[in-house]
Amino acid sequence: MTILDQLAAHARERVAADQAENSLDVLQAQCRAIGRGRGERFRESLEKPELSFICEVKKASPSKGVIAKEFPYLEIARDYERAGADAISCLTEPKWFLGSDQIFWEIRGAVDTPMLRKDFTVDPYQLYQARLMGADCVLLICALLDTKTLERYLTICHDLGLSALVEAHDAQEIASAVSAGARIIGVNNRNLKDFSVNLDNAARLRDQIPPGVLYVAESGVHRPEDISAVRSMGADGVLIGEALMRSQDKGAMLAAFREAARMVFADIQQLMDGRVGPKDKSIIDRCIEHVYRDYIKTYQGEPPTLRDLYQDMLRQTEAEARSLALALELFATGSLNVFAHQTNVDTQNRILC
Secondary structure (H helix, E strand, O other): OOHHHHHHHHHHHHHHHHHHHOOHHHHHHHHHHHOOOOOHHHHHHOOOOOOEEEEEEOOEEOOOEEOOOOOOHHHHHHHHHHOOOOEEEEEOOOOOOOOOHHHHHHHHHHOOOOEEEEOOOOOHHHHHHHHHHOOOEEEEEOOOOOHHHHHHHHHHHHHHOOEEEEEEOOHHHHHHHHHHOOOEEEEEOEOOOOOOEOOHHHHHOHHHOOOOOEEEEEOOOOOHHHHHHHHHOOOOEEEEOHHHHHOOOHHHHHHHHHHHHHHHHHHHHHHHOOOOOOOOHHHHHHHHHOOOOOHHHHOOOOOOOHHHHHHHHHHOOHHHHHHHHHHHHHHHHOOOOOOOOOOOHHHHHHHOO
16 A cells, blocks of 8 residues: 555545534535635735745655654744745645644634645545635645546535645646646646655646646755756746755745746846847856747747747746747757757747847
């Protein structure tokens, strides 16, 4: 039995115990009484121009054991909010992560930042629990839910006013998430079967996320260089847990991560202002590193000029940002043939006009 199997089995036991005290009918009636939630806040937190940061509160994990022996979770959550976290993830799984519903409740009362209830959802009952806790978003893991079940859970989330972060680990699971109607997909760099981490997983699967679906990279982020890699793959958000939990100055670490995410904009500004020449290889290399390589394959209509693309990137619409990135790579390398396999020269010339 894998770790994920054990987590799911224990989640079912927890649901059964909770239902013995309060039936699903009782929770549904309570949810109707308080009305729909504000789950759109969570999605909106990922739609900002810059990379969004989901900062996690957790005491332990199956792979690392106890991460934070001292666990002042309310102080941690307040630190995240003061540091400008776009959302807060809170573990409620009690056996391996040492989380609890009570911890979530208390944090919810202490901060206004959108919150993700991070648990192993195996029953609709948990969605109603999340709404009553004040969650803005829940985690749905494709490895635990088939497409039809996922679609049903997403419908319940919509009715309750919850966003859903749908987690996938491979192309097949992403296809299932898209088919079910997921609006936010997280690619976990951690293999939940053996809990090994590979940061390349999120980059490798980026092309599978369709336009209009928000993309979150999860796990494996420890350094500013990792943030640069996440930004370069075109992620809308990143979920960070262990690195922040081990940091003595969480605000400073988050600030360093934000600065790393902004590097691409500073480099592009210099390039567009004509302050970068062909010999300024370090800046050009960083621009190339930050490009998103896939959008031009499906570009519809007349591509805008490079200057227009730049202005749109400042507003960070996904489509124009990717087109600009391609144009920057072609400009920086001085080669219109580098993407010959993706688009024709006429299209490239129109982009660079």
